[in-house]
Amino acid sequence: MTVTCVYVHVKPEHVQDFIDATTANHLESVKEKGNLRFDFVQQADDPCHFMVYEAYRSDEEAAAHKSTPHYLRWREAVADMMAEPRKGMKYNILQPSEI
Amino acid sequence: MTVTCVYVHVKPEHVQDFIDATTANHLESVKEKGNLRFDFVQQADDPCHFMVYEAYRSDEEAAAHKSTPHYLRWREAVADMMAEPRKGMKYNILQPSEI
Numbered sequence: 001m002t003v004t005c006v007y008v009h010v011k012p013e014h015v016q017d018f019i020d021a022t023t024a025n026h027l028e029s030v031k032e033k034g035n036l037r038f039d040f041v042q043q044a045d046d047p048c049h050f051m052v053y054e055a056y057r058s059d060e061e062a063a064a065h066k067s068t069p070h071y072l073r074w075r076e077a078v079a080d081m082m083a084e085p086r087k088g089m090k091y092n093i094l095q096p097s098e099i
Numbered sequence: 100m101t102v103t104c105v106y107v108h109v110k111p112e113h114v115q116d117f118i119d120a121t122t123a124n125h126l127e128s129v130k131e132k133g134n135l136r137f138d139f140v141q142q143a144d145d146p147c148h149f150m151v152y153e154a155y156r157s158d159e160e161a162a163a164h165k166s167t168p169h170y171l172r173w174r175e176a177v178a179d180m181m182a183e184p185r186k187g188m189k190y191n192i193l194q195p196s197e198i
Contacts, residue, residue, distance in 0.1 A: 003140050005104075005150070019193060026194040037136070039154070041102050041190035051104070051190060053152060055138070091140035091150060094118060095125040 001036065001093035002062050006052040006086055014081035015047055021077040022052065028070035029054070034061025048083065055093060100135065100192035101161050105151040105185055113180035114146055120176040121151065127169035128153070133160025147182065154192060 010018045022040050029038040034057040043049035056062035065071055109117045121139050128137040133156040142148035155161035164170055 002143075003138070023194055030195070037138075038194070039102070039136075039192060040194040041192050044101075044189035044191055053102075090143035092143055093138060093140050094149075095122055095137075095139040096129070 002056055002059050003037075003091040003093055004054045004062060005089045005091070006054065007089070008050045008052070008078070008086045009083045010048050010050060010078075010081050011083045012048055018050065018078055018081045021074055021081075022050070025070050025074035026052075028068070029065060032056075032061070032065060032068065034058055035065075101155055101158050102136075102190040102192055103153045103161060104188045104190070105153065106188070107149045107151070107177070107185045108182045109147050109149060109177075109180050110182045111147055117149065117177055117180045120173055120180075121149070124169050124173035125151075127167070128164060131155075131160070131164060131167065133157055134164075 008018070019042075026038050026040050029035055035055070036057060037053055037055035039053040041051050041053065043051070054062065054065070056065070107117070118141075125137050125139050128134055134154070135156060136152055136154035138152040140150050140152065142150070153161065153164070155164070
């Protein structure tokens with residue numbers, strides 16, 4: 001099982017648009033085969049900073065996410081909303097061992 | 100709903116001990132009232148870096164975690180395993196809106 005944390009710094013004037021676009025992406029992503037989590041969170045002390053916590057059963061299923069219409073729509077929609085390039089961190093899940 | 104991401108950099112010689120101690124903490128933490136997630140992940144490109152992704156239904160339930168015997172045991176057990184002080188980041192959950 002594999003996790004990607006995507007950290008996004010959004011321009012202040014685009015915060016609500018970013019929330020709307022990422023919520024739409026979340027709602028489709030959780031239906032994908034192999035998706036375990038697609039949590040969308042906002043930093044408590046800075047509303048311009050967000051993180052998407054994406055967990056998939058396999059690397060292949062995680063990679064397939066990047067070819068979905070909803071991901072491609074999201075990527076295009078948010079490109080000009082970001083204050084700096086987003087950063088992705090990859091992790092392996094140790095626990096829970098069964099989800 | 101609230102999330103804390105705890106980032107831990109562990110000394111190489113303590114990686115397995117840290118995995119054991121944090122797995123024990125995970126197994127009890129997921130039984131706590133209000134706990135939604137307590138995922139324990141290891142950075143894919145650096146096995147000395149870990150993250151614990153903790154989600155609780157309320158701030159009060161998240162705070163209560165820090166008084167549990169398993170958390171206190173973990174805190175003491177891992178104190179000397181860390182290469183630098185651990186860092187916590189607080190987030191508010193936007194999606195999923197129902198978990």
